[in-house]
Amino acid sequence: MDSFYEWFKILYDDTGINLxxxxxxxxxxxxxxxxLMTIKLSLLCLFFSVIIGMIGAWLQNSPLKWTRRFVGGYIQIFRNTPPLVQLYFFYFAVGALLPKIDNGYGGEMPLLGGFAWAVISLSFFAGAFNVEIFRSGIEAVPKSTVEAAEALGFSRLQIYKDITLPLAFRVMLPALNNNLVNLVKTTTLAYAIAVPExxxxxxxxxxxxxxxxxxxxxxxxxxxxxxxxxxxxMNRWERAMKIPGYG
Amino acid sequence: MLCNDIKSAGVLKVGVKADYKPYGFRDPSGAIVGIEPDLAKDVADRLGVKVEYVPVVSSNRMQFLEQGKIDLMIATMTDKPDRRKVVSIVDPNYYSSGTNVLAQAKYGFKEWEDLRDKPVCGIQGAFYNKKTAKEFGAKIVAFKGTAEAYAALKGGNCVAFVYDDSAIVAKTKDPEWEGYEMPLKTIDDAPWGLAVQLGETAFHELMSDQIISWHKSGRILELETKWGVENTPFAIGMNKKYQ
Known part of the structure; x- marks a missing residue:
């Protein structure tokens, strides 16, 4: 292995290509x-943003007016502001307001570091888009299907998780792919708050x-x-989930 | 060649720092001022043209010069051999500084080794980040600009900020930074180089002559005093040497 690495040193000396x-x-x-940091950051953000999308879309159809408004407000705030501004906002503004903890050297440090804020901020950013993407999928499920489930005595949560969501997934996967690809690329912004990606x-x-x-x-x-x-x-997943004759 | 271009354009574009008090920073009106902008103005006056300040940061200053976005770079850049391959650094050096840290006095840092395994703020692209991490084992948390790094230091995201001693000295005198000190021994005292594009021989020679005249006339010492920096041993030495 060493001679392999050494070869690049020779490459530099001979050609000036410096790696x-x-x-x-x-x-x-x-x-x-x-x-590794980029992969870790990407996986965590992918996971949390999809969870946020799923829960957000569920709450969007809540019978409670204020729950719906809250989700709407969240989407507007996170979708309409640049992710870099959000990162700075969380790290420097919100981070400074949170209680401090002992840093072990006789001083104090903020409760959350750059990495934690990057995961939180980017997950909420991509999550806001995911809520809308999930909604598009859910709205594509025929009303008659939902009515049939209701007639069979399914609860609202059961209908969402066993009927609407699985069908919606198949409709919205291309859009979700797009957003998740964007999310992985957006993790580069975390360098602004010194996350070593x-x-x-x-x-x-x-x-x-x-x-x-x-x-x-x-x-x-x-x-x-x-x-x-x-x-x-994601493409493989899309193919695996395909139902003949649907979507 | 370039000199004529500059003269015909009537503007000398100089890359300077805009976040490095007192060497190059923005005054309350937003204009870039400081020791280096003043030096740049001297050059423009000598050429009989107007000066345009282009704010640069450590990670893009050489690229700006290479691409011709600026004609001259006076941007607190340490003179290093690998940098001389990319841009034409003018001799003699116009200034010098070393590396130190800004930290709260209560931590009681004495040696560079005291920083081991502790988060230390830095500036992305600064050459001493590697040394501070590799030799002294500090965990570097590097930001794009000094404003973010100072904010992070104040916020407790790091225990110290590794930076040029010349800038830190100015901070320790700032009442806003009471309780902070520059506790370590300055390392890597290294000369700063201003630079022109590679191959611009005539302009290079003109700048070389300009630097000598700055040292000779005591202009650097005068600017240090004007901007509230104590006269550095380097500037005093160069002034004596060319006297």
Whole structure:
């Protein structure tokens, strides 16, 4: 393996193509940590944003007026503001208002760090879109199907989870795919609040080594690869869920 | 060649910092002022053109110069050999500073080693981030600009802020930062280089001459005093050397 890494050092000396995240063990370590951080951040945000979408769409049809208004307000706020502004807002504004905890060195630190805020903020951001996407799927389920379920004595929750949602899923998957792909790409914004994800580490590496071009190309390929895996998985899921003659 | 272009355009575009008090920052009206903008103005006056300040940050300043978005860069940049490959850094160096941290006095930091495993704020793209993380084991939390880093330090997101000592000295005198100190021994005292595009020989020579005249006339010392910085040993030494 060492000779493999060494080869990139020779490549640099001979051609000037500088890939320190391969031959320098320190840069390699931080690039890899950044890669893991991006994956961790993406998975958590994907998970929570879908949960938020599911619950939000359920609450949107609530018989209680104020619940519906609350969900509506949430969607408007998170959909109509830029995610970078939201990140800064949570990290610097909300974070400063929360109680502080002991940092173990005789000082105080905020309750939540950059990573926690990135997960919260990006999940709510993508979640707002997901609520609308789930709604589009739910509204596509024929009213007669829901009425038939009601006639059979299903409760509102049962109808949502056993009848409406499974059918709605099939309709809305393409739209959901789009939003989740966007979400993975949006995780790069977390570098603004110093979450050490891929772009953050790449930025530090290109500043230390002045190899902006190489790092930019690498970043493009890395995200292409990451998002490619997600799209491939989602497409497979879409095919697996297909019901002949429906949708 | 470029000199003529600048003269015919009537404007000298200079990349300066806009978030680095007192070297380059925005005054309450939003205009960029400070030691480096003043130096840039000297160059423009010498060429007989107007000066236009382009705000740059550490992670884009060399790219701006390479792409011709700016003609000259005076942006607190440390002179390093790998940077000399990308831009044309002018000799002699016009300034110098080292690395230190801003931290609350109550932490009682004495050595760089005291930062081990503690979150330390930094600026994205600064060269000493790597050293602080690699040699002293600090966990660097780097932000885009100094405003965010100072806010994070105040908010307790990190226990110290690793930055240029020249900027930290100014902060420790600021009443807003009472209780904060610059506790460590300055490391990496390194010269700053202003830069022009590679291959701009004539402009390079003109700038070289300009820097010597700044040192000779004591202009740097005068600007330090004007902007509230104590005269640095480097500026005093250079002034003596060219006297």
């Amino acid at each position: 320190p995240f391969l031959y320098d063990s320190y840069d390699r370590g931080r690039m890899f940590d950044g890669f 891929m772009l953050y580490e790449a930025n530090q590496i290109w500043s230390d080594n002045v190899n902006v071009t190489e790092m930019m190309i690498f970043m493009l390929l890395a995200y292409f690869f990451l998002v490619g895996i997600l799209v491939w998985g």
